Amino acid sequence: MKIGKKKGKVLNILYIFIILMVVAFFAKDVFNYTMTGIEEVLLPLQSKIYFLGKKAKESTESVINYKELINENNKLKYTIAEKSLVEQKNQRLLEENDRLRELLDMKDRFKFKFKVGKISFQQTREMFESFAINIGEIEGIKKNMPVLYNESLIGKVEKVFKNYSVVQMITFQDSVVSANAGENTVGIVKGNRSDELIFEPVSFHEAQLKVGDKVYTSGISDIYPKDLYIGEICEVRKKYEDNVEYLVKLPFNITDMNEIIVLTEVDR
Incomplete structure (x- = not known):
């Protein structure tokens, strides 16, 4: 009797194992199918999030680049303005020098x-x-x-x-x-x-x-x-x-x- 009971237990365990294997096999397909469905539902949302994130990143980089361009442009404007002022000052000095030369020349020919x-x-x-x-x-x-x-x-x-x-x-x-x-x-x-x-x-x-x-x-x-x-x-x-x-x-x-x-x- 005891030997029969042991065989019965072993067979029960074997049946349970086989059932679990079958369930696991089919459960894997069900899980894969379910995950595929979820991914199909979530993919558009993920795409939008990814797109918005990428756009935000690009916008941030654009703002940074724009600020850098503005700063560079302002520096160039300042440099050009500074150069223009120097040129104008030099031109005024040249004109003043010419006028003073004329006045000095007048001393030799002016009777007063x-x-x-x-x-x-x-x-x-x-x-x-x-x-x-x-x-x-x-x-x-x-x-x-x-x-x-x-x-x-x-x-x-x-x-x-x-x-x-x-x-x-x-x-x-x-x-x-x-x-x-x-x-x-x-x-x-x-x-x-x-x-x-x-x-x-x-x-x-x-x-x-x-x-x-x-x-x-x-x-x-x-x-x-x-x-x-x-x-x-x-x-x-x-x-x-x-x-x-x-x-x-x-x-x-x-x-x-x-x-x-x-x-x-x-x-x-």
């Missing part, structure tokens, strides 16, 4: 003694009235000394201080300068608050002036010596009846003025 100054201040609204220069009492500047730019008359010293002076321009509306125009037409040049002055001859009937005629100081003055260049007639305009008005154009642009000369000793 003079001091060289720089325009230190000029208001836009007073562009045709006055400007300040950086020389004054210390340099021997006095009131009513004639002031020139490029050998052309621009005004006279109106006020003098220790280290600077104020120049009243001939373009000022109340300015009057005795002058000669053309061959020998005597008259006065009046300021017009612009770069065009007005020449009024003493006798309109005797005046036979034309565009291009030169205008100089006449010397009939306690301030301005003779033959300082003022400009040339640029327009002959009818006023009333047979009278005309002569417009005189300055030989330079007021906004270009830098160094000026003050006549300190005038030999009349």
